[in-house]
Amino acid sequence: MHLFYPIGTFYPAQSGGPSNSVYWLAKALVRQGVNVTVLSTDTDQPDNTLRNQWLTTEAGRVRYVSTRHHNLPWRSIWQSWQLIPTVDLVHLTSLFYPLSLAAAVMAIRHQKPLVWSPRGELAPAALALRPWLKQLVLKGIRPWASRITFHATSREEMRQIRTHFGPDVRVVELPNYLELPPLLPPSVPGALPPYLLYLGRLHPIKALDRLLEAVALSAVFRNGPWQLRLVGTDASGYGATLRQQADALGLGHRVSIEPPVASEIKQRILADAHALVLPSHSENFGNVVIEALAQGTPVVASLGTPWSILPAEGAGFWVANDPATLAATLDTCLSLPTGKYAQYRQRAIALATAQFDIRTNGHRWLSTYTALTTNQLTTPLCVE
Known part of the structure; x- marks a missing residue:
């Protein structure tokens, strides 16, 4: 079986979740004997990444195509068109990226099985950005929806897919699986x-303004030694707005806005946090939740995320993201007795390991791809 992933950015780029999640999936499939080809632009690649040549990697055959304008990847489109007739299945990771749209046209033309992952792009908050253009694209996809297998990472995303493309559209529901990092030992207490x-990402859709209001309302936060660290990419200058808000709330000395981190530095920051907070208005998944859980760090996630499993598994909290509710939840989280907090950390590790490790769950994707390439997958389903 030969699988093809045309994608905007790919590991070692860190431009969003698919850069890593597709990389981990491709590696898991290669370990299971699958022939994988990845074609990416060179957006956000390190200077030492080799461009415009096929590389043999743990994730299969990979090519990073030099691209002057990320949203006009003509060379990537042309090369994907040349590849698609030779593969068995095409898997796309964006509904609106030009490379995905062009690859979809070619896959349908050549009657190749096509899997399409919206990756949160159908959430109302996401569709509110440039809505006229996105509605035009969705209108163009609808006539071909019966030829597509959509991928949802949650039941809410499955509902969104059916709302836009019809109740009988074929959907497979699988979470993102991660290559879990090693569990780091605790840092020296008091360091x-x-x-x-x-x-x-520092972006208004992440509701970080509400998080700042929440910590300002949290008596335990304000009366204790707690800090809030906002770490991530700030492409639009939103960090300056958050800094002004923190200063206005009297939290300038308690809130730090920091650049993105990677590798062990990222894992250390996650491991040492008392809790990860994901207050987003909308989130189709949130790989960082699994990364935090894998380091034993409990998570406070909003109802706009698909993380209802957190309280069910005793690994965190799933609450509305209005400031008052968030503040009350933070008070609870920051006041957990030592023994109770230790239980949260243990359950967090157990949840990440059992349900989201690509090493033990990669076979679920292989089963799905096999069913599609042999015409055995004909109805919407959730792979167990």
Whole structure:
């Protein structure tokens, strides 16, 4: 079986979740004997990444195509068109990226099985950005929806897919699986002030303004030694707005806005946090939640995320993201007795390991791809 992933950015780029999640999936499939080809632009690649040549990697055959304008990847489109007739299945990771749209046209033309992952792009908050253009694209996809297998990472995303493409559209529901990092030992107690952590894109859809209001309302936060660290990419200058808000709330000395981190530094920041907070208005998944859980760090996630499993498994909290509710939840989280907090950390590790480790769950994707390439997958389903 030969699988093809045309994608905007790919590991070692860190431009969003698919850069890593597709990389981990491709590696898991290669370990199971699958022939994998990845074609990516060179957006956000390190200078030492080899461009415009096929590389043999743990994730299969990979090519990073030099691209002057990320949203006009003409060379990537042309090369994907040349590849698609030779593969068995095409898997796309964006509904609106030009490379995905062009690859979809070619896959349908050549009657190749096509899997399409919206990756949160159908959430109302996401569709509110440039809505006229996105509605035009969705209108163009609808006539071909019966030829597509959509991938949802949650039941809410499955509902969104059916809302836009019809109740009978074929959907497979599978979470993102991660290559879990090693569990880091605890840092020396007292080496850093205790802190809450947000790690991800600094963007209004992440509701970080509400998180700032919440910590301002949290009596336990304000009356204790706690810090709030906001760590991530700030492409639009939103960090300056958050800094002004923190200063206005009297939290300038308690809130730090920090650049993105990777590798062991990222894992250390996650491991040492008292809790990760993901207050987003909308989130189709949130890989960082699994990364935090894998380091034993409990998570406070909003109802706009698909993380209802957190309280069910005793690994965190799933609450509305209005400031008052968030503040009350933070008070609870920051006041947990030592023994109870230790239980949260243990359950966090157990949840990440059992349900989201690509090493033990990669076979679920292989089963799905096999069913599609042999015409055995004909109805919407959730792979167990």
